[in-house]
Amino acid sequence: EAQVTQNPRYxxxxxxxxxxxxCSQNMNHEYMSWYRQxxxxxxxxxxxSMNVEVTDKGDVPEGYKxxxxxxxxxxxxxxxxxxxxxxxxxxxxxxSVEGANQPQHFGDGTRLSIL
Amino acid sequence: xxxxxxxxxxxxxPEGENLVLNCSFTDSAxxxxxxxxxxxxxGLTSLLLxxxxxxxxxxxxxxxxxxxxxxxxxxxxxxxxxxxxxTYLCAVGSGGFKTIFGAGTRLFVKA
Numbered sequence: 001e002a003q004v005t006q007n008p009r010y011x012x013x014x015x016x017x018x019x020x021x022x023c024s025q026n027m028n029h030e031y032m033s034w035y036r037q038x039x040x041x042x043x044x045x046x047x048x049s050m051n052v053e054v055t056d057k058g059d060v061p062e063g064y065k066x067x068x069x070x071x072x073x074x075x076x077x078x079x080x081x082x083x084x085x086x087x088x089x090x091x092x093x094x095x096s097v098e099g100a101n102q103p104q105h106f107g108d109g110t111r112l113s114i115l
Numbered sequence: 116x117x118x119x120x121x122x123x124x125x126x127x128x129p130e131g132e133n134l135v136l137n138c139s140f141t142d143s144a145x146x147x148x149x150x151x152x153x154x155x156x157x158g159l160t161s162l163l164l165x166x167x168x169x170x171x172x173x174x175x176x177x178x179x180x181x182x183x184x185x186x187x188x189x190x191x192x193x194x195x196x197x198x199x200x201x202t203y204l205c206a207v208g209s210g211g212f213k214t215i216f217g218a219g220t221r222l223f224v225k226a
Contacts, residue, residue, distance in 0.1 A: 033214065040218070041218070042216045042217060042219060043204070043206075045214055045216075050212060058213055090159065092159075103149055104161065104214070106158040109157075109158050
């Protein structure tokens with residue numbers, strides 16, 4: 001089954017404790033992206049990647065890191081989490097950006113609470 | 116900077132009614148526009164994607180239109196059903212391969 005898998009689905013942690021949210025897709029997609037969703041603000045793009053070793057900032061990259069060493073994986077790293085990063089996070093992928101006609105497929109989300 | 120606005124923020128209609136959801140964007144230099152559905156506590160499901168060169172796309176009871184020059188898209192839902200109740204989001208593919216989302220329209224269809 002074609003899917004985007006995020007782990008963990010839920011996480012409660014404390015300020016300053018490094019964490020990684022994993023994202024994996026099994027569709028051989030080139031484009032992958034991370035978003036956060038907050039009430040009243042909608043979804044905002046954090047980082048995206050056009051292919052292996054190619055990443056770029058979205059609208060809200062501060063406090064986050066990403067890497068794309070393999071095509072299928074795109075982890076989101078919070079080196080020193082703070083309470084303002086408490087949010088619902090989504091990973092998405094699409095076949096290719098250059099084609100511009102491929103829909104994005106989303107994971108089920110990761111609810112992150114930072115105390 | 117690209118901004119995407121969705122009106123109305125919430126909508127309640129009786130079952131069977133045809134309805135239109137609106138999405139507007141400030142920069143017409145987009146390469147696509149996508150409509151999604153989000154159920155409470157769930158991820159996003161892609162409904163329709165319109166390339167910048169297209170005017171509309173249809174899938175079942177859904178029809179999405181795109182007018183780049185005026186910076187507008189509409190999602191038309193025919194013969195609404197209670198199962199259509201969800202939040203509908205539009206997203207534009209914009210400069211540098213970014214994706215910008217609107218805040219969504221929360222739809223409630225009453226049986």
